[in-house]
Amino acid sequence: MLNFEILGGLQVHSPTGVHEVSGVSKRVLLQALLVSEERTVSHGALVEEVWGEDVPTGVVNALQAHISRLRKWLRSIGGDAGGTRLVSFSHGYQLVLGDARLDATDFRDAVVEAAALRESEPEKAVDALRSALPLWRGPVFGGNFGGLLSECAATRYNELRLQALETLFDAEISLGRHASLLGELYEAHRANPLRERFCAQLMLALYRSGRQAEALTVYRRTRDRLGDELGIDPTPDLRKLEECILRHAPWLRSAADNTPALAPAGR
Numbered sequence: 001m002l003n004f005e006i007l008g009g010l011q012v013h014s015p016t017g018v019h020e021v022s023g024v025s026k027r028v029l030l031q032a033l034l035v036s037e038e039r040t041v042s043h044g045a046l047v048e049e050v051w052g053e054d055v056p057t058g059v060v061n062a063l064q065a066h067i068s069r070l071r072k073w074l075r076s077i078g079g080d081a082g083g084t085r086l087v088s089f090s091h092g093y094q095l096v097l098g099d100a101r102l103d104a105t106d107f108r109d110a111v112v113e114a115a116a117l118r119e120s121e122p123e124k125a126v127d128a129l130r131s132a133l134p135l136w137r138g139p140v141f142g143g144n145f146g147g148l149l150s151e152c153a154a155t156r157y158n159e160l161r162l163q164a165l166e167t168l169f170d171a172e173i174s175l176g177r178h179a180s181l182l183g184e185l186y187e188a189h190r191a192n193p194l195r196e197r198f199c200a201q202l203m204l205a206l207y208r209s210g211r212q213a214e215a216l217t218v219y220r221r222t223r224d225r226l227g228d229e230l231g232i233d234p235t236p237d238l239r240k241l242e243e244c245i246l247r248h249a250p251w252l253r254s255a256a257d258n259t260p261a262l263a264p265a266g267r
Contacts, residue, residue, distance in 0.1 A: 001082035001101040002074075004034055007107065007157065008137025009144075025050050026073065028146030033086070033095035034102060035153035042092040067093055086150045103135045104157055111164045114171070122171035129168040136161060142253045162192065169201045178205035188237035189218070193225055196238050207252055209243050215245055 003013040010027060012019045019236040021027040032041055032049045047059055056062055071086040079085070083098020110132035140154035165188055172181050185202040192198055199222045206215035219242045223234050233239075244252055 002077065002079055002084050002097075003103070004097075004100060005103045005135075005137070006031065006034055006141055007103050007135050007264055008139070009142030012077065016078065023069075026028050026070050027144070028150070029066055029070050030095075031141055031146055031150045033093065035104075035150055037102075037105065038094060038096070038097060040089055040092045040094040040147070045149060046093065049149050052147060054086065104140075104153075107132050107135050107157075107164075108160060111160055114164070114167050118167055118171050118174075122174045125171040126168060126175070129164055129171075133164065133168070135213075162195065166197050166201070169198075169205075173201065173205060173208075178208040181205055183208065193222065194230065196222070196235055200241050203241055203245065204252070212245060217241065219245075 001015070004011065005011040010021050010031060011193065012021065018083040021030055028050050029046060032046060043060070043063060047055060047063055050063070050066065051059065067086065067088070072082075074086060079098075079100070082100050083096065083219075084100045085096045085098065085128055087094045087096055096147060108125070110128045113242065114128040114132075140157050141150060145151040145154060169181060169185060169188070172178075182202075182205055185198065185205055189195075189198045189202050199218060203215040203218050219234075219238070221239075226232050234242075243249075
């Protein structure tokens with residue numbers, strides 16, 4: 001059985017070892033087929049992924065040759081044994097994974113599970129996400145994109161990772177672990193300074209840790225950065241949280257996570 005890993009440099013694991021995908025065209029084609037999650041990818045999309053605007057003469061034959069080499073390579077590392085097949089159609093190609101696993105799919109499933117459990121069973125949500133987050137070894141595809149398909153997929157998976165962190169922090173805070181979470185919250189906020197949900201979570205954790213002044217400083221810096229870089233004000237929810245901290249609203253002292261909901265996309 002094969003395991004495909006894209007949450008970092010592209011790797012393929014088989015019972016015989018780890019296989020680096022050599023050759024730019026092979027790597028780009030495999031990436032495009034993987035992120036399509038077993039949907040058929042059109043000839044045109046694959047041509048654009050491999051060659052961009054510099055389309056060679058005889059591109060149809062060239063694409064077929066690259067596909068043939070990729071199919072042979074998958075067979076050589078044991079793809080057929082697990083039902084992994086590269087299937088040809090009149091309009092494109094499809095990578096059928098069979099028994100193979102894709103780390104991005106496993107990660108997405110864990111995020112969906114954790115989101116469903118966050119309010120009712122936060123401990124289980126934490127366990128699911130703490131187990132899934134180590135699947136990330138680095139930037140998607142190691143930052144080596146072929147074309148639009150892989151680049152858009154990387155954006156999508158990166159957003160999913162941020163949502164996973166938001167869900168994790170919500171669950172941890174609801175369990176009263178705000179003090180031990182501060183390091184991770186500061187790191188997430190520094191890496192995504194315009195994402196208001198991280199700001200709100202950090203403010204709440206600081207306040208519950210007896211650090212009201214720091215919580216307000218985080219708010220002011222985020223407010224100023226939003227204004228300077230985007231020309232916008234914080235959302236009403238974030239402003240409301242600042243007001244609650246200033247007047248020591250009773251719910252802030254509660255172990256329950258009653259933080260005002262923020263837009264999930266962040267800004």
